[in-house]
Amino acid sequence: MMSRAAKDEVHPFSSERNLYIVAVTACATGVAHTYMAAEQLEKLAKTYNFSIKIETQGVLGLKNQISGKNILDADLVIIASDITIDQPLRFEGCRVLNICINSLLLRPADVISAIRKSLSLPRGNVIDL
Numbered sequence: 001m002m003s004r005a006a007k008d009e010v011h012p013f014s015s016e017r018n019l020y021i022v023a024v025t026a027c028a029t030g031v032a033h034t035y036m037a038a039e040q041l042e043k044l045a046k047t048y049n050f051s052i053k054i055e056t057q058g059v060l061g062l063k064n065q066i067s068g069k070n071i072l073d074a075d076l077v078i079i080a081s082d083i084t085i086d087q088p089l090r091f092e093g094c095r096v097l098n099i100c101i102n103s104l105l106l107r108p109a110d111v112i113s114a115i116r117k118s119l120s121l122p123r124g125n126v127i128d129l
Contacts, residue, residue: 019075019077021074021075022078023044023055024080028083031058042054045125060071067088071094075095078096081101082101082102095125097127097129110129
């Protein structure tokens with residue numbers, strides 16, 4: 001098992017270590033934007049070669065729920081939301097990147113820069129994009 005200290009040395013988007021991100025997407029109505037944001041994150045994961053698990057919080061309820069183990073294994077948590085998500089306290093002590101859904105959809109390059117920047121910070125840091 002990897003030690004916590006070794007886990008903090010993340011090499012963003014390099015092939016030597018697989019970056020693992022968990023994300024929550026949610027919007028005010030819980031319909032289109034929630035799923036558009038999830039789709040955009042999946043595209044970025046494929047393009048930049050990182051693993052991602054995305055929980056959607058929408059009209060259909062909570063789908064693909066992030067487990068405690070997912071959170072423990074994650075290098076970064078992305079909250080792509082325009083509202084307060086359900087159970088935000090479970091991400092306390094993690095690196096968290098908060099982004100509004102429009103930024104994610106319209107400025108994906110800024111999101112990638114923010115991911116890189118946040119990975120250089122110790123756990124427990126929160127970045128708002």
